[in-house]
Amino acid sequence: MATETARVAGVVDDDETLESGGRGRSLWSDALHRFMRNKAAVASVVVLILIVVFTFVGPFFSQWSIERIDWSILGMVADQGGPSIDTGHFFGADELGRDLYSRVIQGTQISLAVGVLGAAVAVVIGTLYGAIAGYFGGRLDSAMMRFVDIFYSIPYLFILILMLLIFGRSFVVLFMGIGLISWLGMSRVVRGQTLTLKNREFVEAAIATGVRPLAIVFRHIVPNLLGIVVVYATLLIPEIILLESFISFLGLGIQEPNTSLGALISDGAQTMQYGELWQIGFPLAFFVVILFSFFFAGDGLRDALDPKDR
Amino acid sequence: MLTFILRRLAIAIPTLLVLIVLSFGLMHFAPGNPFMGEKHLPAEVMRNIFARYGLDKPLWQQLGEYVWNIVTRFDFGPSFVYKDRSVTDIIKQGFPVTFTYGLWSFVAAAGIGIPLGVIAAVRQNSWADYVAVGVGIGAQVVPNFVLAPILVLIFTLWLHWLPGGGWNDGKWNYVLLPVVALATTYVANIARLMRSSMLEVLHSNYIRTARAKGLPGYQVVLKHALKPALLPVISYLGPVFVGMITGSVVVDVFFSTGGIGQWFVNSALNRDYSTLLGVTVLLGALTVAGNLAVDVLYAWIDPKIRY
Amino acid sequence: MSLLDVRDLSIGFHMPGRDVQVVDRVSFSLEQSETLAIVGESGSGKTQTAFSLMGLLAKNGYSTGSVRFDGQELIGMSEAQLNKVRAEQIAMIFQDPMTSLNPYIRVGDQLTEVLMLHKGANKRDATAEAIRMLDAVKLADARNIFRRFPHECSGGMRQRIMIAMALLCRPKLLIADEPTTALDVTVQAQMLELFKSLTDEFKTALIIISHDLGVVAGLADRMLVMYAGRIVESGTVDELFYDPRHPYTLGLLDSTPNVETKAHRLRSIKGSPPNLEHLPDGCVFNPRCPYRFDHCFAERPKLTPLPGGREKACFYGAPLVHREAVA
Numbered sequence: 027m028a029t030e031t032a033r034v035a036g037v038v039d040d041d042e043t044l045e046s047g048g049r050g051r052s053l054w055s056d057a058l059h060r061f062m063r064n065k066a067a068v069a070s071v072v073v074l075i076l077i078v079v080f081t082f083v084g085p086f087f088s089q090w091s092i093e094r095i096d097w098s099i100l101g102m103v104a105d106q107g108g109p110s111i112d113t114g115h116f117f118g119a120d121e122l123g124r125d126l127y128s129r130v131i132q133g134t135q136i137s138l139a140v141g142v143l144g145a146a147v148a149v150v151i152g153t154l155y156g157a158i159a160g161y162f163g164g165r166l167d168s169a170m171m172r173f174v175d176i177f178y179s180i181p182y183l184f185i186l187i188l189m190l191l192i193f194g195r196s197f198v199v200l201f202m203g204i205g206l207i208s209w210l211g212m213s214r215v216v217r218g219q220t221l222t223l224k225n226r227e228f229v230e231a232a233i234a235t236g237v238r239p240l241a242i243v244f245r246h247i248v249p250n251l252l253g254i255v256v257v258y259a260t261l262l263i264p265e266i267i268l269l270e271s272f273i274s275f276l277g278l279g280i281q282e283p284n285t286s287l288g289a290l291i292s293d294g295a296q297t298m299q300y301g302e303l304w305q306i307g308f309p310l311a312f313f314v315v316i317l318f319s320f321f322f323a324g325d326g327l328r329d330a331l332d333p334k335d336r
Numbered sequence: 337m338l339t340f341i342l343r344r345l346a347i348a349i350p351t352l353l354v355l356i357v358l359s360f361g362l363m364h365f366a367p368g369n370p371f372m373g374e375k376h377l378p379a380e381v382m383r384n385i386f387a388r389y390g391l392d393k394p395l396w397q398q399l400g401e402y403v404w405n406i407v408t409r410f411d412f413g414p415s416f417v418y419k420d421r422s423v424t425d426i427i428k429q430g431f432p433v434t435f436t437y438g439l440w441s442f443v444a445a446a447g448i449g450i451p452l453g454v455i456a457a458v459r460q461n462s463w464a465d466y467v468a469v470g471v472g473i474g475a476q477v478v479p480n481f482v483l484a485p486i487l488v489l490i491f492t493l494w495l496h497w498l499p500g501g502g503w504n505d506g507k508w509n510y511v512l513l514p515v516v517a518l519a520t521t522y523v524a525n526i527a528r529l530m531r532s533s534m535l536e537v538l539h540s541n542y543i544r545t546a547r548a549k550g551l552p553g554y555q556v557v558l559k560h561a562l563k564p565a566l567l568p569v570i571s572y573l574g575p576v577f578v579g580m581i582t583g584s585v586v587v588d589v590f591f592s593t594g595g596i597g598q599w600f601v602n603s604a605l606n607r608d609y610s611t612l613l614g615v616t617v618l619l620g621a622l623t624v625a626g627n628l629a630v631d632v633l634y635a636w637i638d639p640k641i642r643y
Numbered sequence: 644m645s646l647l648d649v650r651d652l653s654i655g656f657h658m659p660g661r662d663v664q665v666v667d668r669v670s671f672s673l674e675q676s677e678t679l680a681i682v683g684e685s686g687s688g689k690t691q692t693a694f695s696l697m698g699l700l701a702k703n704g705y706s707t708g709s710v711r712f713d714g715q716e717l718i719g720m721s722e723a724q725l726n727k728v729r730a731e732q733i734a735m736i737f738q739d740p741m742t743s744l745n746p747y748i749r750v751g752d753q754l755t756e757v758l759m760l761h762k763g764a765n766k767r768d769a770t771a772e773a774i775r776m777l778d779a780v781k782l783a784d785a786r787n788i789f790r791r792f793p794h795e796c797s798g799g800m801r802q803r804i805m806i807a808m809a810l811l812c813r814p815k816l817l818i819a820d821e822p823t824t825a826l827d828v829t830v831q832a833q834m835l836e837l838f839k840s841l842t843d844e845f846k847t848a849l850i851i852i853s854h855d856l857g858v859v860a861g862l863a864d865r866m867l868v869m870y871a872g873r874i875v876e877s878g879t880v881d882e883l884f885y886d887p888r889h890p891y892t893l894g895l896l897d898s899t900p901n902v903e904t905k906a907h908r909l910r911s912i913k914g915s916p917p918n919l920e921h922l923p924d925g926c927v928f929n930p931r932c933p934y935r936f937d938h939c940f941a942e943r944p945k946l947t948p949l950p951g952g953r954e955k956a957c958f959y960g961a962p963l964v965h966r967e968a969v970a
Contacts, residue, residue, distance in 0.1 A: 179623060179624050185359070187604055188362045188612075275586060277605070299489075317476070317477035321477065542745040545745070549729060549730045549757050550729030550760065552723070552726055563748075639792045640794055
């Protein structure tokens, strides 16, 4: 209540605070509280957790592997390949007679993994790069960011496809490649934030007590970047999933028999005209729900950590 | 202003060169070549083929000649797969298609998104606002390669209103679905961005001054708030442009328009490296040009950036 | 008839779950060409009072009571009607000159649009008049400044531009909200001189809002002292400076460092400004008042007139001598 008192009474800037509805604290627990109040964000986190649990638990119920062909329905998928409990094809079957349930599970796993791992690569590289550039400033900063500017302008899709062609269409190439493209944006954001942090008192104090520059970057700057990095990463994951799906849709993504949500959607899109809507429906549903959840959670995180953004 | 443009060009040109060199280099490390096919050709024959395409010269010489040809004669070299065509021919055929619907998509995205965002901000919390935000969120999770099949399902298969593919020389009903598929996500994003940016600007002190001067509401919005509010949107137009270029690949493939994107994918799958390289360079140059244009537009509005 | 007549003006804000009152039944009046100062700490409600005169309260703000300007009732006016009053009759300059001008529009355009809108002037006449006004506010090289962007001007220059902009239509009333707070001390003195000469020249009434008593002393004829959204004392500047009758006024005067006498410690008013949502019973100032006694906790003092036209809202009857407050 004490902080409420000071705020409403206007020790600092009362008019604006009142006019805007009385917000203004910025500790981690307050951020958590604000996040909790955002029902959409909390629901999204729950949904994501449920989906991840599903991908681990689901395979125990599946009666078909991802590549085994069900000869009994082959050629008659439109009539007999629909979702049913009897045939064991809970989500139906695809055009080649493979079980969609296990394929969707695998597709979800791959898509999520690519998203998270790709974002992890981007976060690690981007944060270190941006923090170093921002902290040391001067010519190093100019050179480093000029490098980023140049590479940012290059249409990444083409480079990525080239990389996939050269190094093979494996899972590792996919998330490494996407991560290597995505770190650029992260480094810019981190650099900007570092520039702001650099001038804060606790950094001055650290310098005054003789902490070496690299240690300052790692021990003081990076932990304080956590907020903005987490928000950016959470919004980066769905972008990466979209990018991966995009590539898979073009047929240049993950290699068969492995699959991702993008590839499944692509396949499903081609059979829509035969009325086999489950083939696009299930992967699309998972895809949309995952993306929505990440967006809402990311938005919620951003609002929680930086309330004036609304 | 002029120095600003020149400085930006000074970055743009090396960027383009880096792109060309990078693509060129990656190409030459790629396994296999388009000539292998099913049969294993004798070494003699391979050497002849290589000589014919100039692949036996040292790398730096190939690169130099390549760049020179593009700059002086717009010549991207011969296709490795299509014996009767040069890459330039392919580009001449495919680019106008992509450019047509690409341009319309861009115009639609900005032309619908910006006013939508402004209206949503000015009439905050009205139903128009909620619709705009809702559609915005929805369109973000439905990427163009998902939207395209849905559009075809509805408008071609169910309603029989529009053709589901082909180009037919650019008749409007063949252009419409590609444009909708490509532009929708961006209409939504632009509207959301415009809305939040406008809301923020409307809370500025200088807007309060404008109101205190007795300016009517529409003048406050259009004369005083619009330009600063547009700034983040204009910055975003750069990525929109890039996104549409990459998105056009999907549109081309899905709608079989014969545009550049389709050639890109095909040449990737056929390992027609020279076409692949040519298309990459072209689209890369477009990207760089687009970013440059956006930067200049930004500086035109924001006088502080110019110096 | 007074130029401005404010009766029982109350201002509040709709907040989630409750309404907060920030100004409570304020009444005062202002004559033509008079200069009135409104003084108080941050949070006393002075700025919101000014905003409500111009209809510039935030969206969640509301005001009740009566504000009669030149015979017209301003409370409840439509936006279109208010737009006719703004700039033509009442003009305002704000606290922060650095952010009060539109950074994306040239200074000249921001000036001429006022004339073109309110006086129907064409571009050429408006330009000439604007440049004349820039001269009048003592800006060197007015023509050059006319063409510049705001970020090419210093803080002092921008404040002068704001003043010029406000006076373009020769309004009857100019409201200046902390006009010198954001400026250098040396520039402050020049600014006050400028205000004095301009209000003399254009016969404008001036309401100057400030927490700085030095600014008030040089400029105003009368002053109001506000605390927690209420007027606690009013009168001429001389009366209040030499014979303050409200302990808060005395506290403000005492806390202004005096160049002439050597003090050992800076005096301040004990305590801090009140939480407007949880005001104490009785007199709002009693937690910090060195003169309080039992009755001060029981009843809220009304603004009562004293001989000579001044008013105070305090139960303490005797003349004030400085006292330390009991904690």
